[in-house]
Amino acid sequence: MTAAAAQLDAMVPCPGVVRQVAKDTPDTFTLTVSRENEREQNAFKPGQFSMLWMFGVGEVPISISGDPANCDQLTYTVRSVGKTTEALVSHKPGMSIGIRGPFGTGWPMEAARGREVVIVAGGIGLAPLRPAIYEVLNHRDLYGRLVLLYGARSPRELLYRKELAAWARQPNTQVLVTVDYGGLGWHGNVGVVTTLFKSAKLQPANSIAMICGPEIMMRFVTRQLGECGVTTESTYLSMERNMQCAVGFCGHCQYGPHFICKDGPVFPYAKIRPLLDKHEL
Amino acid sequence: METLERIIQEHPFFAGLGDEFMDLVSGCASNVRFAKDAYIFREGQAANTFYLVREGNVSLEIYAPQRKPIVVATVGVGEVLGWSWLLPPYEWKFNAHATANTRAIALDGKCLREKCEKNHDLGYEFLKRFAQIVVNRLEATRFQLLDVYSAQK
Numbered sequence: 357m358t359a360a361a362a363q364l365d366a367m368v369p370c371p372g373v374v375r376q377v378a379k380d381t382p383d384t385f386t387l388t389v390s391r392e393n394e395r396e397q398n399a400f401k402p403g404q405f406s407m408l409w410m411f412g413v414g415e416v417p418i419s420i421s422g423d424p425a426n427c428d429q430l431t432y433t434v435r436s437v438g439k440t441t442e443a444l445v446s447h448k449p450g451m452s453i454g455i456r457g458p459f460g461t462g463w464p465m466e467a468a469r470g471r472e473v474v475i476v477a478g479g480i481g482l483a484p485l486r487p488a489i490y491e492v493l494n495h496r497d498l499y500g501r502l503v504l505l506y507g508a509r510s511p512r513e514l515l516y517r518k519e520l521a522a523w524a525r526q527p528n529t530q531v532l533v534t535v536d537y538g539g540l541g542w543h544g545n546v547g548v549v550t551t552l553f554k555s556a557k558l559q560p561a562n563s564i565a566m567i568c569g570p571e572i573m574m575r576f577v578t579r580q581l582g583e584c585g586v587t588t589e590s591t592y593l594s595m596e597r598n599m600q601c602a603v604g605f606c607g608h609c610q611y612g613p614h615f616i617c618k619d620g621p622v623f624p625y626a627k628i629r630p631l632l633d634k635h636e637l
Numbered sequence: 638m639e640t641l642e643r644i645i646q647e648h649p650f651f652a653g654l655g656d657e658f659m660d661l662v663s664g665c666a667s668n669v670r671f672a673k674d675a676y677i678f679r680e681g682q683a684a685n686t687f688y689l690v691r692e693g694n695v696s697l698e699i700y701a702p703q704r705k706p707i708v709v710a711t712v713g714v715g716e717v718l719g720w721s722w723l724l725p726p727y728e729w730k731f732n733a734h735a736t737a738n739t740r741a742i743a744l745d746g747k748c749l750r751e752k753c754e755k756n757h758d759l760g761y762e763f764l765k766r767f768a769q770i771v772v773n774r775l776e777a778t779r780f781q782l783l784d785v786y787s788a789q790k
Binding site: 480536542555 | 705708709710711713715716776780781783784785787788
């Protein structure tokens, strides 16, 4: 197989070089990776993910968390929770990994144009939403008000703290952050992410909502959005299951009639609402 | 200039409250300000007031020996602070600490309790509204206890 043919094969990893590993929180790191081939290969839609291969260890699906306008590199925010992710965040600059993708559907950025964009993130769920935030801020005139509601476990587990502060200073942008446990030295909100809705003052008739976080949190948030008047048709969720092939062959991530890797990970809430209510799915 | 009646009427907590009750409520209301770091009330004190926060932020704290207070929740603009005034023993269970300069409408709970005893329709309106706040806080607390962001290895 030629190199060009290999690039087209979704099952063959392309070599990438780790350029930077930055620690975000005690167990979460952001890796910057450049591919050794064409720049165009780095193009992605906000919400998509890659399969990252640690040679001799394994492969994991990781959402792309960087700026979609920057095609020189790919950025991934990784929480170290298992053997493969531990290996991934232990990489030093200059080391190689394999990359497949980008895969999956993205956030509905076209549908969001001209509308109030409500982004609700929990924990590391902010990572797949960050490209959507960049997209809105890069094309500010195309979108309405940007509302970011972000909840994390504690202040030290907040991602992208400097960026949160910078985004809050942008025009027509509201950033509200809360933590479940405040601790010493924290003067911000304490409480779950749904408590932020009271201060958000949404314009539900013109809002489009994008949610990512633990599934329980997303269920609470969809209920709250409904109470605020945001329709299920204007609500989108990023789902997570055991993705392995990333192209809908293996069936590991089957979710009812859908494959999360191929038909998701971003789904309109209206499409998957009945599945979210099914136990043991 | 906004009158107290107008501010109370427009507050989400009183949405839909009949005009016949507004005078009764307004008669128990006053404007209050708290400087940053002031304590609005403290655990164990008599609870005879509740507040509609108009500006600023308030931390609900619990005292722990030999350490700084633990913040269990924050109450912000548009929210209601305090429900211990409504039910015996009328004692605050937490400290309320203004973490920013805070403006609020204070409602005299003692005065309202008496009015609610005399006018059960008003009492029912208050109980319905506070029950909703209590339910919301209970759900939020359960959600908080789930610790959904913790790593699942």
